[in-house]
Amino acid sequence: MTMPLPYRLLLLPLSLMYGAAARLHAWLYAQGIYTTKRLSTPVISVGNLTVGGTGKTPMVLWLAERFLAEGKHVGILSRGYRGTGGSSDEVEMMKERLGDRAVFGVGSDRYVEGRRIEAEQPVNVFLLDDGFQHLELARDVDIVLVDSTTFDSTKWLLPAGSMREPLSALRRASALVLTRVSSEHSDSTARQATRKAAEDLPTFSAETRLLGFRCVSKPQQADVAEDELPPQPVFAFCGIGNPSAFLSDLKRWGIGIAGQHVFGDHHSYTSHDAKILEAHAQRVGAKALLTTEKDIQNLKKVHFSELKLYCCRIALELSDDKEFYLLLKNKIASRKGAAA
Secondary structure, three states: OOOOHHHHHHHHHHHHHHHHHHHHHHHHHHOOOOOOEOOOOOEEEEEEOEOOOOOHHHHHHHHHHHHHHOOOOEEEEEOOOOOOOOOOHHHHHHHHHHHHHEEEEEOOOHHHHHHHHHHHOOOOEEEEEOOOOOOOEOEOEEEEEEEOOOOOOOOOEOOOOOEOOOHHHHHHOOEEEEEOOOOOOOOHHHHHHHHHHOOOOOEEEEEEEEEEEEEOOOOOOOOEOOOOOOOOOEEEEEOOOOHHHHHHHHHHOOOOEEEEEEOOOOOOOOHHHHHHHHHHHHHOOOOEEEEEHHHHOOOOOOOOOOOOEEEEEEEEEEOOHHHHHHHHHHHHHHOOOEOO
């Protein structure tokens, strides 16, 4: 939700100070005044310029699957934002998808986690989740994601806006991926604005693809085929960084929505939440509950007694995926890196 202009204006001085601090932080690393720590293994960072969801987790999964298919040993480094016990909803989602095929290092010091993994087992590539601003760890490839459906080149910096860094920070990137591009949403506006900020930056487009649905009420049940939808209409809910994208995708996929509810990002669900959701769903005539795969990680201790709970499984689909993957492999092969 966009903050009202009067409040944004009040916060503008803080945004100016934040922007100056962000620029200084990056400049100190670029000049070598602050030193980076480099792992022995190549590192690919996946990040963004804004708070909220842009598709980082699906991008990490896309990369992991490509490297695993080549027989590579993959390590994933994550801060585990808003997680507990050395994990988070995003980490648990990736673990469910990848199983024991990838090794995870979760903690605020991703260099320490990387060194631990290198000492314990062979690894060919590290994927640094949400790493664009984590300049302490040197990386060989910097992938930046921009949501084409919400992009606005005039967005303000935190706390008055949602930008973590100014658009000029794209000059540090190795590649830009414009996400959520579809027949309904073109990437032309975002592509033109980002090209002005980083003229020669290789730019790719990606869209969200529906893999299928899973009935979470019966964990032993296999994924429902893509053409076998949950009972409709559904009551959709989520607690993710970009809830409007989830709801928009459901409509694009032809899901009938009787009602909806949005929680804060990384929401930890309670039994009270379940009762309220089921009551709302029944009141509007919904036949099932539907949420995201990430939300399921925060719903494992919550029971729904009246309606079945489904989640939709998604994946990132890149245009020119072969060219994109070749770019990454060439960057890794050179081992020149992007320290800041």
